[in-house]
Amino acid sequence: MGIGLALAVGVSGLAGSAAAEDDMIRIGAPLPLTGPLSPEGDKQQRGYDLWAKTVNENGGITVGDTDYRVEIVYVDYESNTPRAVQTAERLITEEDVDFLFSPFGSGATKAASSVSERYQIPTVAATASSEEVYNQGYRFLFGTFTPNNTLTDPMAEIVAGSGEDIETVAIYARNDLFPLAIANEMEKSAEENGFEVVSFDEYAIGTNDHSSALTLLRDSQPDWVFATGYINDLILIRRQMRDLGVQPQVLSMIAGPAYKEFIEATGEAAENVSSAAWWHPAVEYDGEGVFGTTANYLELFEEEYDSRPDYAEASASAAGVILQLAIEEVDSIDPVTVRDALADIDVMTFYGPIRFGETGQITSLEPPVFQIQDGEAKVIYPEAIKQTDMRFGGIN
The missing domain is CATH 3.40.50.2300 (Response regulator)
Incomplete structure (x- = not known):
């Protein structure tokens, strides 16, 4: 219409x-x-x-x-x-x-x-x-x-404090205002918590094949992959990551995994994908x-x-x-x-x-961080509503 x-x-x-x-x-x-x-x-x-x-x-x-x-x-x-x-x-x-x-x-x-x-x-x-x-x-x-850093800062702090051997991060972002902005915040959060960002690549709105970019990402062997986009983007990216054997210790995606449709569309490939959102x-x-x-x-x-x-x-x-x-x-x-x-x-x-703050943006929320475990999103932060601990590995 x-x-x-x-x-x-x-x-x-x-x-x-x-x-x-x-x-x-x-x-x-x-x-x-x-x-x-x-x-x-x-x-x-x-x-x-x-x-x-x-x-x-x-x-x-x-x-x-x-x-x-x-x-x-x-x-x-x-x-x-x-x-x-x-x-x-x-x-x-x-x-x-x-x-x-x-x-x-x-x-x-x-x-x-x-x-x-x-x-x-x-x-x-x-x-x-x-x-x-x-x-x-x-x-x-x-x-x-x-603001976007209220999602990325807790994620970086959780991984940094886990004791796991995770040192490098690869970022893959949709070239659109929110996905790119939160990717930039993730880069800052990662570096502030001692991670090395080994790649930061963008994909165009409407991209239907990510295989070339994901192949290059795989070759850099990052410990942590952070991908941004909307649900249709991230479903496709997750499927192609699996096809290409991209298997980091941590896979975070924003914002698709918050939706049940992501879990339904990716099935077992959704397991251990982490994310964050403003409510749960x-x-x-x-x-x-x-x-x-x-x-x-x-x-x-x-x-x-x-x-x-x-x-x-x-x-x-x-x-x-x-x-x-x-x-x-x-x-x-x-x-x-x-x-x-x-x-x-x-x-x-x-x-x-x-x-609301002076600019009109809300200042009063503490957004949850969660991970898909056993087919459902479970909160790992903040402590007041925590349901489970974060899992590492298991990205197949």
Whole structure:
């Protein structure tokens, strides 16, 4: 479908309420629902939809004497960043949305943030972690992912402190804003912890064959391979690594292994792959907002989708919770007033503690590090939710 067509309204109607049709808060959500990033777009949509459905079934968002139902307007930008920017503007100027959820990922979020800033529309980014997104001096953008080094520093510290004979690291990164940014952070984290980075190679967006690059990587015999990209990239890379006999002692990939689809697609090859993310179902928070506890969120998600949520889905739901709490705190849907409430928010949610720094990026989370063991992702850090120790070797 073309970018001018709103694909669907995520939620309509308000269970148990006689709210008038115009008592509605409309939130625009440009997403990559087709194209190579569609798996990620689908995850965000599930997270947003669960939040909106739960809000509406619980009476909507109360502002003054009015209960507003939530309506999410989705538009498919077909995994094309320039279209994401155009879509964000159309949602504001033609669809008359009150607020925005950002497109998927750091690159599209950075590009589209200029639109919401120009129109002064509060925007919550559920999947953007790169500091380059937030250092533009914008006031209306808020993100639920901490900076990239909050993932790479703990990973490097865990491996460095393991006592294993691991000295060298090879980095293989998608040439895109987030994958390349986190690869650069990994290089810094590795060197700060005494590892030698023996190679740092990039692959182009849309690469369908990594065999030449992986052959060169194999020849350098790294102890640790760190690969970045999105889920379709990393599934292919993992398969081709196995075919070529690339067998490091440690294999880390960001961000695909956080998704059950990665484990399903790679099977036994997923074993002992490590990663990190901004949230994991093992966390336990008793929070404010429509979901309350993490346990309740998990129960509602599993009832709706017959699966456990991953960090992308949970972050999308959290974006809605945060926006709702800000609106209710100031008892207003005025965009500037809500923006100020977002800037000042300090609250516990099912997703964790929420506080934004001066740039609008969240500063309050401690992202989990995990490893796929026995067919499921198990937390190895932080200590408070640790489920197991990290395994070394076994990359076949």
